[in-house]
Amino acid sequence: MSAIDQLFDTLRSTGRKALMPFVTAGDPSLGFTMDVIRLFAKRGCHLCELGIPYSDPIADGPVIQASYTRALQQGVKLEAIFQSVASLRSQVAMPLVGMVSYSIVYRQGVDAYVTRAKQAGLSGAIVPELPIEEAGPLAEVCRREQFSLIQLVTPTTAWDRALRIAELATGFLYFVSVTGVTGERTQLPSDLVDKVGRLRERTDLPICIGFGISKPEHVRMLAPVADGLIVGSAIVRRVAQAKSDARS
């Protein structure tokens, strides 16, 4: 059982939902990112998605893309990210999940990546461009290492395929709210609650919703049906804003 499984067990038994913020590793520095994560934990967030910067993130909108570019321009390296996470682990109990491109995972070697990430204290991985057909080798290692491999279901995913994805995913199921890239949206699709509800009846896996969530009304709408909500660009934008305000 991974730290993520334990988290959702606890939340479910107390009828609570997970708030899951996203932050880019190394924008503008790893020290700053670790401060942000400490703050997330202190303010009661339940799980943090740590964005591992990648040069060609095709699933990401302009806010996260720009954040990755800034981090890479600062020279952030994978091993430095792992070391920062490792040094944080004794202070923060909140599970951390890496959002990581398969280009990065493959370059390290699937085994080496999972071993190192787990040793550093990450509890799982979200690999946005690894559909189930290609996920076999990584899924096998993750199962063996009890490292969660979070898979995504999107509005364009056919129903029977969504069920297959739910079977293969571990940790939680990442339900993508919109057809598109990451980024804040004013409105979310009206059928979202129904779609998640349908899937809810067919899987015991926690279902967390992400992409576009940026407003209190989004949370009010989705919290009843989801186990957790992921907030990315809305936080990354504010973090960048706070940083530039502090400079001026």
Place this chain on the structure above:
Amino acid sequence: MNGGTSSEGALQVGGPDERGRYGAFGGRFVPETLTSALEQLAAQYESATADSTFQDELDDLLCHYVGRPSPLYFAKRLTRHVGGAQIWLKREDLNHTGAHKINNTVGQALLTVRMGKRRVIAETGAGQHGVATATACAHFGLDCVVYMGEEDIRRQAPNVASMQMLGAEVRPVCSGSRTLRDAVNEAMRDWMSSVEQTHYILGSVVGPHPFPRIVRDFQAVIGRETIAQCRRQLKRLPDLVVACVGGGSNAAGMFHPLISHSEVELVGVEAGGRGSQAGQHASPLCLGRPGVLHGSFSYVMQDEDGQTSPVHSISAGLDYPGVGPEHSYWKETGRVEYTSCTDNEALDAFDLLTRYEGIIPALESSHAVARGVRLAAKRPSNQAIVICLSGRGDKDAAEIARLRGSREST
């Protein structure tokens, strides 16, 4: 595919398998949002290839709109000057819009109409694929948006003007290196949000399955014609065929029908840029390693973390850190030899062909000319070399004049 890149058994000719693999290469590494569109595209493409009406329409377009077959031309003065094997040019530069790119775009535009989609997006580097897409969209009355890196917009201004005149919207891409790779990223992002009504006309044999196959099949007319023309004009197949490789679409189209003719040597020429140091070239097959980029597993230029490395080529169309997965497969099996030539070698070849034959080649194609001429010089006059002249060089004239200016002033 965990690191296993060795090929087993016989050379696969038809490829790819149902997972989009050429040996270990290829596949479909895309966000889940795009999976259903790619499955739909693969299914629609299968049904189109089985439909003789589709094939007839395509053949008619290739003949009367594109201007095919393109000639196979004996470069007599160049052959005499080089003093070796006979040099023949497959004249893709004479196609409508001036390059091989149109072969693919009319095919995919026809497919777009068949799928009932009304909007097309595309990426472009040199602008040739952008122009060819805008052209096909004008022909079929489809909406067209072309993503192009800011740096390429500067280098290829005439093509930008053409695309706009053809009614396409050219969207500048300011992220990353502001070249082809970033244009692909932006096109993919657009497609993530628009996939239900939009077809992405990818311009090369790269990207997720089924794109590498679709583009190769539409470009394979180059190789099929070359075989027929050689049989007629040379009374046999050539000894050697040379093509330039960026993403690799003209080379894949030329090579694929020749793969099973093992007596024909095949040589792909990557952009050697300013030299073999990191960041100075665009030669993933010669100097890169297998990895994942833009949806497929293939040779790529990456650093040790898996971040895409900067690349350089004088030619915008070859300025790309990845390459089509089938080329990686042909490299691994040894069927095709991949090599590179530098910016300066390409410029010299550009001059040579322009002066000796009155044919101004694209800078991309000049890479193939450079290597072809060098190989011809070492071979006897009873051998024949076919160089794929993938495009014409009008688009490069201003950039070459600018480079000449700076070369002469230093």
